[in-house]
Amino acid sequence: PIPCVPWQSQTSGQYQRRVHGHCTGDGIKLSTALGAGTVDIDAVQVHPTGLVNPDEPDAKVLFLAAEALRGAGGLLLSNEGKRFCNDMGRRDYVTGEMNKLDKYPYRLVLNSEASKEITWHCKHYQSRNLMKHYTSGADLAADMGIPVSNLEKTFADYNKGAEAKSDPFGKVFWPATPFTANDSFYVAIVEPVIHYAMGGVKIGTDSAVQTSDGTGIPGLFAGGEVAGGVHGLNRLGGSSLLDCVVFGRVSGASATRYLLNKISVGDVHGGPPGSVGSGGGGATGSFTMTVSPGSKNVVVSWDGSAGASAGSGGADTPSSDSNVPLRSSYDDDDPPADEGSSADGDGEQELVPDGLELTMEEVAKHTTEDDVWVVVNGKVLAPRKFLMDHPGVKKRS
Numbered sequence: 001p002i003p004c005v006p007w008q009s010q011t012s013g014q015y016q017r018r019v020h021g022h023c024t025g026d027g028i029k030l031s032t033a034l035g036a037g038t039v040d041i042d043a044v045q046v047h048p049t050g051l052v053n054p055d056e057p058d059a060k061v062l063f064l065a066a067e068a069l070r071g072a073g074g075l076l077l078s079n080e081g082k083r084f085c086n087d088m089g090r091r092d093y094v095t096g097e098m099n100k101l102d103k104y105p106y107r108l109v110l111n112s113e114a115s116k117e118i119t120w121h122c123k124h125y126q127s128r129n130l131m132k133h134y135t136s137g138a139d140l141a142a143d144m145g146i147p148v149s150n151l152e153k154t155f156a157d158y159n160k161g162a163e164a165k166s167d168p169f170g171k172v173f174w175p176a177t178p179f180t181a182n183d184s185f186y187v188a189i190v191e192p193v194i195h196y197a198m199g200g201v202k203i204g205t206d207s208a209v210q211t212s213d214g215t216g217i218p219g220l221f222a223g224g225e226v227a228g229g230v231h232g233l234n235r236l237g238g239s240s241l242l243d244c245v246v247f248g249r250v251s252g253a254s255a256t257r258y259l260l261n262k263i264s265v266g267d268v269h270g271g272p273p274g275s276v277g278s279g280g281g282g283a284t285g286s287f288t289m290t291v292s293p294g295s296k297n298v299v300v301s302w303d304g305s306a307g308a309s310a311g312s313g314g315a316d317t318p319s320s321d322s323n324v325p326l327r328s329s330y331d332d333d334d335p336p337a338d339e340g341s342s343a344d345g346d347g348e349q350e351l352v353p354d355g356l357e358l359t360m361e362e363v364a365k366h367t368t369e370d371d372v373w374v375v376v377n378g379k380v381l382a383p384r385k386f387l388m389d390h391p392g393v394k395k396r397s
Contacts, residue, residue, distance in 0.1 A: 027226035031201040034220060037212030039228030040199035045235065048076075048094035049108055050193025051130040062193050063130055065108060067237045069121060069188075073114030073176025075158065076190070078103035081141065081150035083158065086169040092234050095192045107144070108188045114176035115186045122186040131188045137181025148181055155179035196240060200228035207251035221255050223247030 032038065049069070050062035070076070070087045076094070078084050078101060085097035098106055115122050125131035134140040137155075141148040155178070161167045162174035201222055202210045209220040224244040231239060290299045363380060366373040373380050 025197075027222065028201055031209050031217075031220065031222065031226070034209075034217055035211050036209045036217060036220070037202040037214075038199060039202050040233060041228065043198035043228075043233045044194060045091060045196040045198050046095045046192045047091050047195035048098055048192050049188075049190040051125060052105065052189040052191055053129050054132075054189060055129060062191075063125070063128070064193065064195065065125070065188060065190055066121065068118055069108060069110060069114075071175070072110065072117040074108050074110040075154075075179070077107050077109055077151075077154065079105055079107075079144065079146075081144060081146050082154055083169065086167070086171045088171060088173060089169075090234060091195075091237075098192055104191065105189045106191065108190050109140070110186045111176055111179050111183045112185070115184075117176065125188060126186070131186050134185045134187060136184065140185055140187060141181075152181045155181060196235065197225055198228070198231060198233055198235065200226050202229065203227045203247075205250075206254045207247050208254060219255075219258055221251035221258075223251040 028036075028038070028041075047064060049065035049067075051065050052062065053059060067088075074087065075083060076085060076087045076098075080103060082103075084101050084103070085094050087094075089097075098104075110118075110122065122131055122133075126133060132143075134143070137151045138148045141151050159178040161171070162177040165172075165174075202212065202214075203222050204210055204214075204216065207221045207223050207227075208216040209222050210216055224247065225240065227243075227247065230243055230247070290297075292298075358380060360375070363373045363375055366382075371382075373382055375381070
């Protein structure tokens with residue numbers, strides 16, 4: 001089991017004695033119950049910049065401040081207004097320096113230039129009371145309970161280092177310099193937060209889950225945070241998404257290959273004995289598979305006869321890609337009824353009749369906060385509510 005750290009905040013659900021929320025380790029539990037081995041199961045990454053809401057200072061579930069805030073030029077300061085580390089260092093390094101110095105609360109400070117570089121983050125965090133705007137260094141110092149001279153000295157030393165390209169903490173990039181106490185600032189209180197399970201179940205290069213001795217477990221595949229050993233004991237920002245994409249595709253391909261091999265010998269549960277899709281075997285021979293990405297249809301033909309099909313089309317033969325309409329998934333409880341559209345009752349709404357296509361020019365007309373459309377995998381989405389939860393959507397809409 002992963003050791004419990006009761007005092008440590010985290011980004012994935014409350015972690016005190018028992019785990020709540022959406023990150024409960026079920027994939028690891030299910031896999032180990034089937035005999036899966038584990039890799040680095042005791043290794044948990046702690047991120048240095050969990051955003052603290054001043055009105056809820058003891059909350060144990062925090063939003064994460066992206067590295068982009070420091071990459072844009074933000075400085076990490078102790079409660080004395082002093083630098084203590086390379087602000088752009090690795091997550092484990094920065095977290096270690098924070099705990100070693102033990103000068104809480106720490107603050108992430110962005111001057112006007114850094115704030116302008118990443119305004120959409122700052123405005124979003126400010127709206128959630130996770131960031132505060134100060135019109136001067138004097139106002140910030142007063143809120144911190146320190147003399148403004150502390151900030152003035154910190155900024156002066158930092159500016160000298162930027163000019164000389166020399167830093168006692170090893171920093172080599174100097175965005176948003178110079179810093180001055182006469183500037184305005186966006187500031188967040190931050191603390192280390194449990195962020196990612198580096199360890200997980202043991203997998204092979206085909207994403208097949210393995211026992212501790214490397215034997216594959218038939219039909220069990222894994223990718224993403226549930227798998228261990230992919231990143232080592234520490235990972236870089238953004239690589240978790242890459243992990244999900246790469247090993248998600250690998251595991252999907254491996255699972256498909258496994259299933260088709262089972263079909264080829266009639267060894268798939270679900271049909272009568274001796275038929276394709278049964279567990280009784282007896283259906284041997286050649287098969288072909290036809291895939292129509294547009295209609296999302298897959299047809300498996302056994303010795304020239306259609307034996308199994310799956311997809312949204314519901315037919316045994318693939319339909320023409322040109323006849324597949326774009327559809328829209330609304331996130332509102334009562335989606336607006338567009339002219340010529342009809343709701344299908346499951347939260348999705350068809351934008352055009354069957355056989356027609358919705359052009360990108362038509363989609364491009366919907367660009368306001370109250371009426372924004374995006375296209376993902378052939379579907380038109382209307383992420384209105386999501387705009388408030390993720391500033392990146394609003395930035396790029």
